[in-house]
Amino acid sequence: xxxxxxxxxxxxxxxxxxxxxxxxxxxxxxxxxxxxxxxxxxxxxxxxxxxxxxxxxxxxxxxxxxxxxxxxxxxxxxxxxxxxxxxxxxxxxxxxxxxxxxxxxxxxxxxxxxxxxxxxxxxxxxxxxxxxxxxxxxxxxxxxxxxxxxxxxxxxxxxxxxxxxxxxxxxxxxxxxxxxxxxxxxxxxxxxxxxxxxxxxxxxxxxxxxxxxxxxxxxxxxxxxxxxxxxxxxxxxxxxxxxxxxxxxxxxxxxxxxxxxxxxxxxxxxxxxxxxxxxxxxxxxxxxxxxxxxxxxxxxxxxxxxxxxxxxxxxxxxxxxxxxxxxxxxxxxxxxxxxxxxxxxxxxxxxxxxxxxxxxxxxxxxxxxxxxxxxxxxxxxxxxxxxxxxxxxxx
Numbered sequence: 001x002x003x004x005x006x007x008x009x010x011x012x013x014x015x016x017x018x019x020x021x022x023x024x025x026x027x028x029x030x031x032x033x034x035x036x037x038x039x040x041x042x043x044x045x046x047x048x049x050x051x052x053x054x055x056x057x058x059x060x061x062x063x064x065x066x067x068x069x070x071x072x073x074x075x076x077x078x079x080x081x082x083x084x085x086x087x088x089x090x091x092x093x094x095x096x097x098x099x100x101x102x103x104x105x106x107x108x109x110x111x112x113x114x115x116x117x118x119x120x121x122x123x124x125x126x127x128x129x130x131x132x133x134x135x136x137x138x139x140x141x142x143x144x145x146x147x148x149x150x151x152x153x154x155x156x157x158x159x160x161x162x163x164x165x166x167x168x169x170x171x172x173x174x175x176x177x178x179x180x181x182x183x184x185x186x187x188x189x190x191x192x193x194x195x196x197x198x199x200x201x202x203x204x205x206x207x208x209x210x211x212x213x214x215x216x217x218x219x220x221x222x223x224x225x226x227x228x229x230x231x232x233x234x235x236x237x238x239x240x241x242x243x244x245x246x247x248x249x250x251x252x253x254x255x256x257x258x259x260x261x262x263x264x265x266x267x268x269x270x271x272x273x274x275x276x277x278x279x280x281x282x283x284x285x286x287x288x289x290x291x292x293x294x295x296x297x298x299x300x301x302x303x304x305x306x307x308x309x310x311x312x313x314x315x316x317x318x319x320x321x322x323x324x325x326x327x328x329x330x331x332x333x334x335x336x337x338x339x340x341x342x343x344x345x346x347x348x349x350x351x352x353x354x355x356x357x358x359x360x361x362x363x364x365x366x367x368x369x370x371x372x373x374x375x376x377x378x379x380x381x382x383x384x385x386x387x388x389x390x391x392x393x394x395x
Contacts, residue, residue, distance in 0.1 A: 040064070040101040040112055047093055052114075054099065064101060064112045066090060071116045077128040088119065096122035135204065141214060142202040145221070148195050155192075155219075157201055165213040166203050168192055177222035187220060195221050225351055227252055227339040228364055231331060239328055243337065246364065254339055255352045256328045263323040264330070265359035274362035326358060336361040 042056035052064040066072070073085040074092065093099070103114040143159035155166040176190035195201065200223070205216040229243035232251070240255045256262065265273075331337070337358050341351035 260353040274366040277367035
């Protein structure tokens with residue numbers, strides 16, 4: 001929508017844009033696993049003797065019996081095969097470690113007998129996260145997709161007023177967020193064909209000297225709904241509230257979940273953003289249908305800094321992670337909010353909040369559609385030049 005809030009969330013990545021199973025996903029487990037059962041991948045929640053309690057990546061809780069004589073190997077971060085794996089024992093496995101199990105199903109759906117355990121230690125995962133985060137901060141770029149040319153494999157991304165060409169190849173890895181989650185582990189493998197104009201996109205790759213093109217190594221994309229309005233009702237028991245979206249005039253029901261990032265903008269910061277909105281709202285209303293304005297990239301500056309020290313293009317997402325957190329119980333009927341939400345199912349008015357920002361009354365008064373402000377549903381690595389999304393990495 002032409003005069004929409006841009007896209008938001010503090011931390012798409014407190015956890016970095018890292019392989020969702022921290023290196024184990026690079027290993028072709030399916031090809032190596034016994035035919036009797038598919039592999040199990042997840043996080044160790046408890047271990048006692050030869051029994052491992054595991055939460056799989058599919059959120060299933062299973063009890064794993066490690067068979068006598070089972071091979072137990074430790075994999076180094078980033079390894080793509082088992083050539084460098086070290087043989088270990090069950091006592092080397094601890095809560096929080098990641099494991100990939102080969103074996104056979106047990107007597108019920110929540111049990112499994114492992115003939116091989118491939119381990120990656122929690123501390124190794126943390127170190128790999130730090131490396132990935134640093135890489136995204138250095139070489140990551142984000143913006144809104146303005147065009148996709150599938151035959152050439154080129155995606156055009158708008159970063160402020162600048163258009164950057166993202167060149168993909170057969171080695172480019174694609175991932176896409178679905179539903180209400182912007183956690184990287186919830187992102188699913190994707191393809192170029194799933195990316196559409198208007199999507200939020202983050203790319204890791206090598207930039208050209210002039211910064212106008214990037215050879216993509218990894219691309220993360222997603223499509224989100226942007227709402228702005230005043231809370232009409234609150235249902236605390238169901239964790240929902242309703243508001244009438246200022247842009248579409250539709251009444252929407254928004255669910256606040258444990259994954260929702262709820263923040264409050266301090267009055268002094270809201271006043272400064274409102275002053276900016278008054279000067280840019282006219283340009284926002286003149287945008288062509290379907291376009292989403294994005295603030296010019298600029299340095300992130302605390303809200304109590306003098307206005308002249310801020311970049312004219314500083315957007316809300318750049319300061320989001322430093323704002324006070326809230327819960328649904330802190331909100332009340334009549335509060336003005338800006339929301340980034342999951343896309344609703346066809347014909348539905350029910351969405352889940354990815355990010356919710358309150359304290360925005362002055363902003364919406366200055367620019368009723370919220371056109372002048374820019375919220376981003378994630379911060380996937382950035383903070384560098386040309387990054388309109390802020391710092392962090394995919395989560």
